[in-house]
Amino acid sequence: MMQFHPGKCEIISISKKSHPIVYNYTLHSQTLRHVDVVKYLGVNISKDLRWEHHIDYVAAKAMKPLNFLRRNLKIGNTTVKSNAYKSIVRPILEYGQTVWDPYTATMTSRLEMVQRRAARFVTGQHAKTASVTDMLKKLEWETLETRRRNARLVMFYKIHYSHVSIKMPLKPKKRKTPSRHENTLAYEIPPSKIGIHKFSFFPRTSREWNTMKEETVNIQSLESFKVTVSH
Numbered sequence: 001m002m003q004f005h006p007g008k009c010e011i012i013s014i015s016k017k018s019h020p021i022v023y024n025y026t027l028h029s030q031t032l033r034h035v036d037v038v039k040y041l042g043v044n045i046s047k048d049l050r051w052e053h054h055i056d057y058v059a060a061k062a063m064k065p066l067n068f069l070r071r072n073l074k075i076g077n078t079t080v081k082s083n084a085y086k087s088i089v090r091p092i093l094e095y096g097q098t099v100w101d102p103y104t105a106t107m108t109s110r111l112e113m114v115q116r117r118a119a120r121f122v123t124g125q126h127a128k129t130a131s132v133t134d135m136l137k138k139l140e141w142e143t144l145e146t147r148r149r150n151a152r153l154v155m156f157y158k159i160h161y162s163h164v165s166i167k168m169p170l171k172p173k174k175r176k177t178p179s180r181h182e183n184t185l186a187y188e189i190p191p192s193k194i195g196i197h198k199f200s201f202f203p204r205t206s207r208e209w210n211t212m213k214e215e216t217v218n219i220q221s222l223e224s225f226k227v228t229v230s231h
Helices: 052-072 078-094 105-123 132-139 144-160 201-210 222-230
Strands: 037-040 043-046
Touching: 043 052, 052 078, 052 105, 078 105, 078 144, 105 132, 105 144, 144 201, 144 222
Parallel strands: none
Antiparallel strands: 037 043
16 A cells, blocks of 8 residues: 655656657646656666666766776786676676667767776886777676677577567568578567667667577577587
């Protein structure tokens, strides 16, 4: 019999229209306020379904523990500092990433900047002339963009093989033999008129899934699939 508190409730209208219909909702005789961004399960959803606000939030949030480590973890052990970054900072950069994985260079760079700063902290190389790319190679860190792509493919695999309670919304293509460009488990890619749909999870990941090798998409072990995708 718990009741909702109107002061803790908000209204968000998700629309691409320049002048969407606005309706004032009330709860317990109190008008609820309209917002442009709302946090749902730790992910900031904007009214136009773009991810700039969430990515700025994630990058800023991840910098706080990274700066804490830079101030307090002053030992020279690279392994310890690397593990600290991977266990404390990187999970913040990757939480819910299959939902909001950015597709623009600006948003991608915003996140990579955090990892590049972490690489300087871990290696202790802060000179402007030092190559961060070389640091990442030495640390054997994949780019966050690559890790997000792999995470999306793993999630797509789980949905395809019913490892999670998410129904596949795409229709499979009727292909009996693999072609030079597609495997036999390929899906119909839904048409997209706008970028936020074209690069959303299912349209984007299905394009990558369709072009994977036949033996890869037919792997029956989730752990084996993860290993194959990461290589």
